[in-house]
Amino acid sequence: MTAPPVLTAERIDAMLSVMAEVCLGSLVEAGQRQKAAPDDEAFERSGRALQGACRNLRQTIAMKQRFDREEAAKAREALAAAQADRKAAERDRHARVEQK
Numbered sequence: 001m002t003a004p005p006v007l008t009a010e011r012i013d014a015m016l017s018v019m020a021e022v023c024l025g026s027l028v029e030a031g032q033r034q035k036a037a038p039d040d041e042a043f044e045r046s047g048r049a050l051q052g053a054c055r056n057l058r059q060t061i062a063m064k065q066r067f068d069r070e071e072a073a074k075a076r077e078a079l080a081a082a083q084a085d086r087k088a089a090e091r092d093r094h095a096r097v098e099q100k
Contacts, residue, residue, distance in 0.1 A: 009071055016064045023057035 005011065030050035037043035 012067060013071075016060060016067060020057065020060045020064065023060050027053040027057055029053075042081055047089075 027050065030046055030053050034043060034050055035045035037046050
């Protein structure tokens with residue numbers, strides 16, 4: 001048995017992008033089917049498929065935007081922590097220099 005792939009930030013980002021492309025393809029196909037519908041029943045079925053594809057695409061885009069915001073926040077936090085560590089190290093060094 002093999003281990004499942006690790007869900008790194010890059011993999012999640014790639015998966016969301018693939019999902020968005022698949023949803024877009026479904027959306028285009030459903031729109032074409034709706035335009036070519038021979039009767040009201042087919043038009044209604046393709047309309048429901050179109051509505052579902054639109055919803056899926058909107059949700060995927062929202063997930064992608066949320067993921068991007070969370071990744072940016074993590075990067076800002078990491079940068080702030082690194083800057084705080086650097087400042088603390090500078091203060092410690094300055095204090096040691098003054099003691100000598």
